[in-house]
Amino acid sequence: MSQWGDGTRSAHAGLPPAQPGQPFLPGPVFAAPYHLDPRQGPGAAPNGYGRPDNPTRRLLEAAIGELEGGDCRVFASGQAAITALLLAVLRPGDTVLLPADGYYPVRAFATETLKGFGVHVTFVPTAGPYPSFDGVRLVLLETPSNPGLDVADVPALAAAAHAAGALVAVDNTTATPLGQRPLDLGADAVVASGTKALTGHSDLLLGYVATRAAGLLDPVTSWRTMTGGVPGAFDCWLAHRSLATVDLRLARQTANAEAVARLLAGRPDVTGVRWPGLPDDPSYPVAAAQMRRLPGVLGFDLGDPDRVARFLDASRLVAAATSFGGLHTSADRRAQWGDDTTPGFVRLSCGIEDPADLVADMTAALDASAA
Numbered sequence: 001m002s003q004w005g006d007g008t009r010s011a012h013a014g015l016p017p018a019q020p021g022q023p024f025l026p027g028p029v030f031a032a033p034y035h036l037d038p039r040q041g042p043g044a045a046p047n048g049y050g051r052p053d054n055p056t057r058r059l060l061e062a063a064i065g066e067l068e069g070g071d072c073r074v075f076a077s078g079q080a081a082i083t084a085l086l087l088a089v090l091r092p093g094d095t096v097l098l099p100a101d102g103y104y105p106v107r108a109f110a111t112e113t114l115k116g117f118g119v120h121v122t123f124v125p126t127a128g129p130y131p132s133f134d135g136v137r138l139v140l141l142e143t144p145s146n147p148g149l150d151v152a153d154v155p156a157l158a159a160a161a162h163a164a165g166a167l168v169a170v171d172n173t174t175a176t177p178l179g180q181r182p183l184d185l186g187a188d189a190v191v192a193s194g195t196k197a198l199t200g201h202s203d204l205l206l207g208y209v210a211t212r213a214a215g216l217l218d219p220v221t222s223w224r225t226m227t228g229g230v231p232g233a234f235d236c237w238l239a240h241r242s243l244a245t246v247d248l249r250l251a252r253q254t255a256n257a258e259a260v261a262r263l264l265a266g267r268p269d270v271t272g273v274r275w276p277g278l279p280d281d282p283s284y285p286v287a288a289a290q291m292r293r294l295p296g297v298l299g300f301d302l303g304d305p306d307r308v309a310r311f312l313d314a315s316r317l318v319a320a321a322t323s324f325g326g327l328h329t330s331a332d333r334r335a336q337w338g339d340d341t342t343p344g345f346v347r348l349s350c351g352i353e354d355p356a357d358l359v360a361d362m363t364a365a366l367d368a369s370a371a
Contacts, residue, residue, distance in 0.1 A: 006178050007247040014063025014240060028056045028237035052225045060236045061208075063243055064198075067177040068190050068210040071217050073224060074236065078173060078193025079105055080229040081207030085169060085191055086110075086138070088219040092118030094137035100125045101150065102142035102171065104339050126150040127282065130157065133164035141187075142171035144283065146324075147334050147347040149174075149274045149299055151283035154290060158186030167216075173197075174324075178250055180291045189216050197296065197325025199242040200249050204235045249327070249352055253296025256329070256350035259359050264300050269370050272301035272345065296350040297324050303344040307369050308333045311346075315365035317353055324349030329358060 004012075015024060032050040042048035047055065057074060065072035075081040086109075090096055098110055100123035110121045124130055126145040133139065139161045143152040158168045169189040170182035176197050182190050192198065194206035209220050224230060231239075254277075261275035275298040276287035287294065302308050312320045312331060321330040322337065329351040334341045350358070 005247075009067060010178070010247045011244045013066040013243055014059045014061075016059065025237070025240060026056070026059070028233040029054060030233050051228055051230055054230075054233055054236070056233045056240075057231065057236045060240045063240055064177070064194070064208055065210060067243070068172070069177075069181050069183045070190065070210040070212040072208050072210040073217065073221055074194070074231055074239075075207040075209070075224060076229045076231045077205045078191070078195055078207035079109075081193070081209050082106055082140075082171065082191045083109055083113075084220055084223045084227070084229065085189060085209050085216075086114065086140075088223040089138050089167065089216070090114065090117075090119050091137075093120070095120040095122065095135055097122050097124050097130075097133075097136055097139045099123070099140065099142045099145055099171075101145050101148045101340070102126065102140075103146050103173075104337060106140075106142075106171075126152050128152075130160075133161045133166045136161070136164060136166040138167045138169060140169045140171065140191075142173075143180075144174045144276055144287070144295060144297075146171075146174055146297075147299055147332075147339060147341065147345070149276060149281075149283060149295075149297065151276055151286045151290065153286050154180075154182055154185040154187060158188075162186070174295050174297055175291060176246065176250065176295075176325075178247060179293045179295060183210065183212055185290065188213055194239055195325075196323060197250060197253065198246060199239045200246060200325055200327060201238075201242050202323070202326035202328070204231075204238050206231055206235060206239050250293060250296065252352040252355075253325075253350045254294050256353065256355050256358055257294065257296045257298050259355045260348065260350060260362060261298050263359050263362060264298070267366065270300050270302065270366065272299065272342075274299040298348050298350070300346055300348065301342055301344045302346060302369065305333060305335075305343050308344055308346055310369035311365050314368035315361055317351075317358055317361040318348070318365065327351050329353060 034047040037044035047053040061072040127150040141152045170187045173192045189211040264273045276283040277294040
């Protein structure tokens with residue numbers, strides 16, 4: 001599939017060979033136990049028990065693995081996937097570098113859980129500067145960062161980390177595998193929330209870990225089996241169904257983000273506009289060299305919570321909601337969740353509405369909120 005374009009790969013990823021009379025994507029297999037061979041036991045068939053085994057889940061893992069360029073294991077949520085990697089790799093006395101401006105629950109997990117296990121935790125801004133990687137076991141990058149949208153130079157940081165003997169994992173949630181392929185850029189593992197733009201319909205929770213290294217995949221797989229953080233069969237089927245349109249969805253979301261970013265950048269009553277596709281954005285040089293496409297997510301500041309609320313009240317197309325990457329444009333005032341952002345900072349996730357309609361609606365809502 002590597003010779004095909006993104007749209008073709010997305011539509012065909014993980015599908016089983018064609019069989020007359022069978023659907024393109026087989027329906028979800030709902031099973032906890034499966035019939036066993038009375039003599040050979042579980043060795044006679046690929047499925048024995050639903051926690052480690054499910055054919056619907058394996059098809060989804062094959063699909064995401066093809067898009068990321070590695071072997072994949074899916075989890076019940078993005079947080080489950082990230083914490084599984086951290087706990088499978090790190091041991092007491094190890095040092096881990098985490099993004100200081102990354103996903104807040106990961107930082108909270110590190111402070112409240114990893115430190116309690118004796119892991120040394122260091123937080124580093126995505127944009128740097130980065131300390132020496134000597135003595136570090138794992139470097140976790142989140143690029144573009146959520147919600148600040150800074151971009152890390154993955155090839156350069158991976159080379160420096162590997163020279164010091166450290167592993168590198170990249171949270172690819174915001175970019176998606178169509179936006180960048182961290183394994184091709186030198187990372188050892190990819191973690192992501194599939195809840196967001198990858199599946200894109202705001203109707204399921206999903207996470208995954210992808211890698212080309214058996215030394216990482218095996219312990220992550222064992223951790224998932226032992227802790228049971230698996231997604232349900234129907235969620236896996238929904239996710240696989242949704243992958244077929246990810247190229248189309250991301251194209252519109254990126255186009256909308258560009259149109260909205262230019263609108264916001266031209267308004268004196270909006271500050272702190274961040275989108276890596278703007279030529280004057282601090283992340284633009286690295287993003288332009290590293291990313292295959294830009295995300296449909298951007299950030300800006302309306303000054304205070306009341307104006308954010310007035311903007312959302314006045315908008316007909318922008319919904320107040322957390323998470324991002326869905327079909328409908330949504331806005332989230334991140335400070336309400338404890339993020340280290342200003343009170344009026346907004347993370348906007350562009351949906352698939354017509355760009356002209358979205359720009360017109362946001363223009364009217366911004367005008368109304370400033371009055």
